[in-house]
Amino acid sequence: MSTHTLSVLVENSPGVLARVAGLFSRRAYNIDSLAVGPTENPDISRMTIVINVESHSLEQVIRQLDKLVNVIHIAELKLSDSVQAELLLVKISATSKNRFDVDAVLDTYGAAIVDEDADSMTIEATGDAAKISDLLNALERFGIRELAQSGLVAIERGSGSLADRTLSTQSIPTADSGQADYQN
Amino acid sequence: MSGASSLVQSLESAGVDVMFGIPGGAILPAYDPIFDSSIRHILVRHEQGAGHAATGYAQVTGRVGVCIATSGPGATNLVTPLADAAMDSVPLVAITGQVPSAAIGTDAFQEADIRGITMPFTKHNYLITDPNDIPRAIAEAFYIAGTGRPGPVLVDIAKDALQKETDFVWPSQLSLPGYHPQLEPENQAIKDAAALIAQSSKPVLYVGGGVIKANASKELMQLAELVGAPVVTTLMALGSFPDSHPQHFGMPGMHGTVGAVTALQKADLLITLGARFDDRVTGKLSTFAVNAKVIHADIDPAEIGKNRFADVPVVGDLKHTISALIPAIKAEFAKGRADLAPWLASMNKLRATYPLGYDAPKDGSLSPQYVIERISALTGPEAIYVAGVGQHQMWAAQFVKYENPRTWLNSGGLGTMGYAVPAAMGAKVGAPDATVWAIDGDGCFQMTNQELVTCALNNIPIKVAIINNESLGMVRQWQTLFYEGRYSNTNLESKRVPDFVKLADAMGCVGLTCDRPEDVDAIIKKANAINDQPVVVDFRVFRDAMVWPMVAAGTSNDDIKIAREMAPDWDSQEL
Numbered sequence: 001m002s003t004h005t006l007s008v009l010v011e012n013s014p015g016v017l018a019r020v021a022g023l024f025s026r027r028a029y030n031i032d033s034l035a036v037g038p039t040e041n042p043d044i045s046r047m048t049i050v051i052n053v054e055s056h057s058l059e060q061v062i063r064q065l066d067k068l069v070n071v072i073h074i075a076e077l078k079l080s081d082s083v084q085a086e087l088l089l090v091k092i093s094a095t096s097k098n099r100f101d102v103d104a105v106l107d108t109y110g111a112a113i114v115d116e117d118a119d120s121m122t123i124e125a126t127g128d129a130a131k132i133s134d135l136l137n138a139l140e141r142f143g144i145r146e147l148a149q150s151g152l153v154a155i156e157r158g159s160g161s162l163a164d165r166t167l168s169t170q171s172i173p174t175a176d177s178g179q180a181d182y183q184n
Numbered sequence: 185m186s187g188a189s190s191l192v193q194s195l196e197s198a199g200v201d202v203m204f205g206i207p208g209g210a211i212l213p214a215y216d217p218i219f220d221s222s223i224r225h226i227l228v229r230h231e232q233g234a235g236h237a238a239t240g241y242a243q244v245t246g247r248v249g250v251c252i253a254t255s256g257p258g259a260t261n262l263v264t265p266l267a268d269a270a271m272d273s274v275p276l277v278a279i280t281g282q283v284p285s286a287a288i289g290t291d292a293f294q295e296a297d298i299r300g301i302t303m304p305f306t307k308h309n310y311l312i313t314d315p316n317d318i319p320r321a322i323a324e325a326f327y328i329a330g331t332g333r334p335g336p337v338l339v340d341i342a343k344d345a346l347q348k349e350t351d352f353v354w355p356s357q358l359s360l361p362g363y364h365p366q367l368e369p370e371n372q373a374i375k376d377a378a379a380l381i382a383q384s385s386k387p388v389l390y391v392g393g394g395v396i397k398a399n400a401s402k403e404l405m406q407l408a409e410l411v412g413a414p415v416v417t418t419l420m421a422l423g424s425f426p427d428s429h430p431q432h433f434g435m436p437g438m439h440g441t442v443g444a445v446t447a448l449q450k451a452d453l454l455i456t457l458g459a460r461f462d463d464r465v466t467g468k469l470s471t472f473a474v475n476a477k478v479i480h481a482d483i484d485p486a487e488i489g490k491n492r493f494a495d496v497p498v499v500g501d502l503k504h505t506i507s508a509l510i511p512a513i514k515a516e517f518a519k520g521r522a523d524l525a526p527w528l529a530s531m532n533k534l535r536a537t538y539p540l541g542y543d544a545p546k547d548g549s550l551s552p553q554y555v556i557e558r559i560s561a562l563t564g565p566e567a568i569y570v571a572g573v574g575q576h577q578m579w580a581a582q583f584v585k586y587e588n589p590r591t592w593l594n595s596g597g598l599g600t601m602g603y604a605v606p607a608a609m610g611a612k613v614g615a616p617d618a619t620v621w622a623i624d625g626d627g628c629f630q631m632t633n634q635e636l637v638t639c640a641l642n643n644i645p646i647k648v649a650i651i652n653n654e655s656l657g658m659v660r661q662w663q664t665l666f667y668e669g670r671y672s673n674t675n676l677e678s679k680r681v682p683d684f685v686k687l688a689d690a691m692g693c694v695g696l697t698c699d700r701p702e703d704v705d706a707i708i709k710k711a712n713a714i715n716d717q718p719v720v721v722d723f724r725v726f727r728d729a730m731v732w733p734m735v736a737a738g739t740s741n742d743d744i745k746i747a748r749e750m751a752p753d754w755d756s757q758e759l
Binding site: 014 | 299307484490
């Protein structure tokens with residue numbers, strides 16, 4: 001078993017998340033994380049899906065996903081060829097007494113305080129899974145009250161764009177779509 | 185015009201000539217323009233019947249079958265035929281009414297999320313709430329259903345979208361950026377496949393239903409005769425290659441012939457054409473054809489490598505693929521090829537040693553296999569045969585002689601009991617000049633026989649042979665073999681109740697009955713002579729007849745039994 005990050009461009013149409021989630025569920029593929037958001041094109045959304053499968057079934061996952069009519073393009077983003085990040089919001093117990101210690105941790109991880117009151121503060125951080133995990137370990141001693149974490153999002157390194165390569169869609173003349181007589 | 189008129193005009197523009205359905209509240213606006221349409225609407229008695237009828241029509245004609253139902257229970261009654269069509273790759277468009285868009289999500293009267301329900305087993309589906317979207321959705325639905333690997337598409341339309349005013353504009357172009365079926369195989373794959381075929385000394389053509397969908401029977405014949413290998417046709421492929429051809433080894437799988445099962449098991453190369461290595465064919469997968477390399481040609485890339493690794497994957501339409509393979513193989517053969525003679529000799533000997541057969545019941549009662557054999561012999565290979573699911577289905581697969589594609593319809597993948605009567609109805613509508621025999625079980629028949637009323641009222645004179653063993657026969661067979669003969673809930677008592685002759689009569693059909701072997705031919709001839717009414721024949725057959733050969737579920741094809749406790753005598757075979 002190994003972890004793979006798939007970047008999936010889908011039509012921004014109702015039900016597309018249910019189609020993808022349903023496919024994973026009915027074919028018994030495990031999703032580690034799923035993040036959906038808009039892209040530079042308002043008609044297209046990007047799903048970043050992290051799955052844990054054997055390499056044989058990775059191919060199956062991709063082919064089955066590709067059968068969904070609303071799925072336009074699928075690319076596997078390898079760690080070495082992509083920038084990957086998660087978003088973390090974490091509420092910790094903190095007061096003015098340990099504020100200095102917290103600040104030191106936050107500086108190390110490039111994290112920021114986005115909300116605070118007398119006995120707690122909420123911290124925002126982004127980064128890859130290892131960095132987020134290290135930050136959480138470092139914050140543990142202050143007492144974690146609540147945390148919210150996004151799925152992973154990822155983008156290919158370099159100047160290329162998945163959308164450029166895939167959105168030259170040819171139109172289908174409807175003459176082909178009517179009831180042709182298929183009989184020999 | 186109204187959205188409803190736009191819908192009907194869209195269906196006409198898509199070339200629909202017939203549809204099967206039942207009106208109801210949410211779809212009611214559509215039924216008003218249907219009243220004036222050139223499309224023939226056949227009013228069925230249950231929506232499941234509409235779905236299977238559309239399937240039967242599609243299987244026989246190769247065109248997209250159409251069914252229509254209302255929201256809620258009307259739509260959920262289509263679930264089984266849609267799942268059935270998805271498993272057997274049948275091009276279908278289902279139209280359902282939905283509650284008005286403002287009521288969606290409120291648990292309104294007759295509301296069901298049919299788009300959500302059918303996501304797993306439709307090729308694609310739509311929920312339309314804007315009447316302006318209707319023509320595009322219908323055009324896309326027909327295109328998606330009928331191209332690539334065929335399958336069912338559902339279009340759910342909110343009632344207010346049917347009622348609102350709109351302009352009908354049939355799209356001149358479709359834009360489906362995520363849907364590009366690959367028809368042409370890649371040259372390299374064809375070359376690699378041809379090279380493997382030339383090297384193989386024990387090849388088998390493993391032919392699936394895809395050959396029929398692709399209308400590639402003529403090409404298959406050329407390929408088969410060029411290669412000279414044994415041809416096995418799966419349950420979904422019967423008729424794609426003539427049973428009478430000397431290279432035909434029959435059906436592989438759980439109830440396949442010893443020749444077909446063994447040819448696959450002992451082969452060094454499987455030339456797989458539109459088949460999907462279903463568990464009913466492979467038996468225990470890890471023991472299936474262990475010495476064989478695999479060429480896997482299919483239009484659906486996701487089938488390749490799903491169950492069995494493919495040494496040479498070939499994605500494309502089979503008509504194109506086989507047409508490309510033939511010259512490539514000829515070129516390879518010109519350079520030389522392996523000798524098939526020892527392989528063919530041993531396979532032919534095996535086939536001759538273990539033909540399909542059955543014992544006549546010792547008590548003189550009617551043998552179900554005999555009945556089916558005689559229906560085939562007296563009706564001929566131009567007729568269309570439709571089966572339900574169970575023992576009678578396997579016997580119909582084994583003992584009817586198929587010579588032509590699209591003459592054998594059954595529910596292969598989903599195994600839907602009750603498929604036969606409505607599918608036969610749809611088949612007869614699609615091929616009105618053909619004789620259509622539904623070979624059904626007494627269990628199956630009692631699930632969907634109400635469509636005989638539809639047949640009687642709409643001049644759809646199908647013939648139904650009920651193979652009445654008063655049991656859920658296949659389940660009973662498993663109880664005999666694997667549950668020590670403890671017949672829990674498989675006794676239907678259908679030689680007592682219902683009276684099938686009276687039931688047929690009540691539904692406007694001719695009802696006949698037969699329980700003696702000597703009467704079989706006369707009854708079949710009588711049924712074949714009736715062409716103005718549906719006919720139902722209650723063949724009251726020997727209860728304990730079993731389907732053989734058999735590979736028990738989950739076991740290896742090497743453990744095939746030709747009868748109870750009887751394995752083929754492998755030691756005498758030189759393999």
